[in-house]
Amino acid sequence: MRRVLAALIAVTVLAGCTVEKAPPPLPVRSGPPVTLRVLAGSELADMQPVLDEAAKATGVSVTMDLIGSLEGAETVATGRADGRYDALWFSSNRYLETLPEAKQRLGNAARIMGSPVVLGVRPATAQRLGWTGGAVTWTDIAAVAGRGELTFAMTDPAASNTGFSALVAVASALDGSGRALDAAAIDRVAAPLTAFFSGQRITAGSSGWLTDAFTGRMTGTDPGPAVDGLITYEASLLGLNASGRLPEQLTVIRPGDGVVSADYPLTLMTGASTGARDAHERLAAYLRGAAVQDRIVRETWRRPAVTGVTLPAELPAAPAELSFPDTREAIDALLTAYQDRLRRPSRTVYVLDVSGSMKGDRIRQLKTALAGLTGLNTSLTGESCRFRSREEVVLLPFSSKPAAAQRFTVDATDPRPSRERMRAAVGRLSAGGDTAVYDSLAAAYRELDGAADTNRFTSIVLMTDGESNRGRALADLLTVVKRRPANAEPVPVFPVLFGEAAESQMRQVAEATGGELWDARGGDLTRAFCQIRGYQ
Incomplete structure (x- = not known):
């Protein structure tokens, strides 16, 4: 398996994780510093x-x-x-x-x-779905998501343990065999898993960012409609409820057909x-x-992790632990299926600074980072961030003005030719001219808002090594964002700082669009581009 994060010991649990006998009450042992x-x-x-x-x-x-x-x-x-x-x-x-x-x-x-991965839902959602009492299962959750009755936020299973734990839990519950998933089981549950993921509206590479994005949607501080639920650690949900950050506390659903936990x-x-x-x-x-x-x-x-600790009322006994896939073949098959078949596909516009300041080593680093996304980076992390089947990728280089957009779709049957075409387009990038950052971002929004297929995760990745010195100003761009149609899906912008990029302005762009700022001024564009993949 090339892209999974972490997983859990597959055992039957008491109170959400394996609990060991408490050690005898010996004095704490100190020693030399x-x-x-x-x-x-x-x-x-x-x-x-x-x-x-x-x-x-x-x-x-x-x-x-x-x-x-x-x-x-x-x-x-x-x-x-x-x-x-x-x-x-x-x-x-x-x-x-x-x-x-x-x-x-x-x-x-x-x-x-320990902490199991579970689902938190808004009280009105729990009431509407009849989840205020009695057992709820992952099978129930997948069914209502498939019918369009539940939307949720969940991390990318290829980038975060919470997402992968949820993927294993839902797939195992749907399989219903009581055994650890094998590669063949994934095809058996592909249809209901696809229905489950049709309800996912926010993805992320980390649980912390996901929680902030979910909270921002609920409170109206982030663009986009609120979603019904958040899949993450039980501890994160209870901490969020206790934090006072939400207008209402979430109802914690511990699925009765089992959980996967961190230990x-x-x-x-x-x-x-x-x-x-x-x-x-x-x-x-x-x-x-x-x-x-x-x-x-x-x-x-x-x-x-030990017995003898009194649990608060918020921590009732949790369901049994589901068996974890015990072969690399099964883990790899599950993640590959998620990336290329099960999840909602994505559409990303890469807004790329190719102004004169990018000449030399900087443009070479940019080409290397982008080529890695086409499959040339075969490291453990590189394999996790390659362009996925069905994904739409738009390259929009800019200098004194935005160039014509170059559109690619990774073919689901044979992705190699489409990735090679992207690689060739990246190889043709050349540097020269001034820096029209905000005209180019506005062009990226036009590109996304003009797309007919809206059933995708959409985002913009902006890489620039300097301040904008041509075209519209930051305030003009923020006006463009605010004037987008009310029913338009939010499009987070992920600016990547490089060279002498204007950090304060890029931070404003990220915050206004619900994105995140990434810092590659140390020179590692490959790492930044790869980390962003969990949010697309």
Whole structure:
């Protein structure tokens, strides 16, 4: 499997994750001060206060480098984590264990907490669908989404653990065999899975961004209509309900046909020093103590990894854990089917600065990054961000004015020729002229608003290395965005900063359109373009 993030241990669960017997109440073991270098999933930033207290109690200070799960897996598998990190802390080790190069680097692991991936819906939606009492299943959810009665936000399964966990859960529930999915099962459930994904209205590469986008739609601070539901970690939904950010609290639906959960193993790397091994043991014992587990539950809404912790009313017993695919073949088949057959296809306009300042190395970097999306980047992350079957790609280069748009559709039967045509068009890009950023963005909106097929995720990727010095101003562009038809689908703009791009202006564009700003001023356009793919 090339594009999945992480997965979960397939076991029957109590209260949403496997719960182990609490360790005996021994005194917390301290020792000489030591720093444990940890490569961690980005969602674990909220654990820093707990880790700060752990340092006082155990002498173990933790420095966390936060990273996306897929990028983290590639970092481990390629050996780039060797010597830089002592331990890993992701939502799960299951995907790492399918990569021989990564598995051999995994040492002792201590599960710290858990959280199932579930659905939160607006109260009116729960009332309308009759979901205010009794059991609701993923099969029920897929059916109402297929009938157009439920819209939802969910992360891209190829970029985020929550999305992949949801994909596995829905597919397993629809299969109904009680066994782990195999490659053949995916064809059996393709039709109802496609119906399920017809209800998806927001996609994202991270759970945090997805939650913000969903909240922005509900509160009216982001463009576009509100959606009915949000598929993410139970802990994220309960935290959102408690935050006061929403006009009304979401109804949390824990599907009765099973869930897939994160179990957050704190994992020692096999190359760690003796001192790091001792620090890992001290830290894990502290984090798994009953008092700290209680704090984790209260502060993060994640479920405890040990028994003896009192759960709040918001954390009732969860359904059983669904079996996770146990072969790479099945995982790869599931993700390939999602990307190329099951999900709503996308339409993206790449607004590309080819002004005079892009001459030389900059235009070469741009060509390399775009060519990677056509399939030339065969790394673990590169495979996850190649252009998908059925996807519409529009190249709109600009300098003193926007050039003619070049349109491509990746053929579902044989994608190779269409990708080769895109690659050839990228190779013909040349630099020269001034920089008409906002005229070009306006042209991109005209391109999207003129499309007949509206059943797609739509977005604009803007790459520029300087300030706009031709044509309309930023205020004019924002007026264009505000005057779009009321029934038009929102089109987020993802500006990529490069060179001397105007950060404040690009940030305004992203915020006004519901997009996100990406910074490639360090020179890595390939990484930025690949990360954006989870939002398209």
